[in-house]
Amino acid sequence: MTTNNDNFSIIANHIDVLKMAAQLSFKCEGCGWCCTHCDPVTLTASDVVTISDYLKKPLHVVSRKYTHIHKKTHQPSIKKTNPCGFYDVNSRTCKIYPARPLVCRSWPFMSGDYGVNDEQVVGVPVECPGAVKTYQTIRYLQDKLRGEIEAHPEILEKIRQSVDTEQLANEIINITRSKLLGRGGGINI
Numbered sequence: 001m002t003t004n005n006d007n008f009s010i011i012a013n014h015i016d017v018l019k020m021a022a023q024l025s026f027k028c029e030g031c032g033w034c035c036t037h038c039d040p041v042t043l044t045a046s047d048v049v050t051i052s053d054y055l056k057k058p059l060h061v062v063s064r065k066y067t068h069i070h071k072k073t074h075q076p077s078i079k080k081t082n083p084c085g086f087y088d089v090n091s092r093t094c095k096i097y098p099a100r101p102l103v104c105r106s107w108p109f110m111s112g113d114y115g116v117n118d119e120q121v122v123g124v125p126v127e128c129p130g131a132v133k134t135y136q137t138i139r140y141l142q143d144k145l146r147g148e149i150e151a152h153p154e155i156l157e158k159i160r161q162s163v164d165t166e167q168l169a170n171e172i173i174n175i176t177r178s179k180l181l182g183r184g185g186g187i188n189i
Helices: 004-012 015-025 033-037 045-055 059-066 129-151 153-162 165-181
Strands: 067-069 076-078
Touching: 015 129, 045 059, 059 067, 129 153
Parallel strands: none
Antiparallel strands: 067 076
């Protein structure tokens, strides 16, 4: 027989769901830690095109001036980091914020952090006050949900019976993609 705690563990162990919940509720506090300490700042081909369009400069100019292949990761990356070449230290803002790379849009929870035995984990950079607050909020909600399930086990059964999990998963994925890509009614992360 499955206990309520076992049921909740099944829900809580879905790392992608936790990452999406964290990312969707994250609010940047503008401390600049990620812009001044993260290296590499990896780029997708789409990132370079978006930056080129935003700066209104030819793609080959942007590629040459702002990007390189990172020595350790062998990935296309922003050339200047620590701080990022697009970070304005005085105003503590990103000069290309509307066109910032995917890795910046998905900071701090959607990165591929790994723990003991190469298990994927949700990394919480303690230097980022927004990440810490988001983590604390999710932990609070998780504990509250656990309490509700323990107090009212029929809730979990009603959820199981009424939720089309495939449809719900697709909706979550679509919302997350929209936010990460800056689409969907102007929503940006």
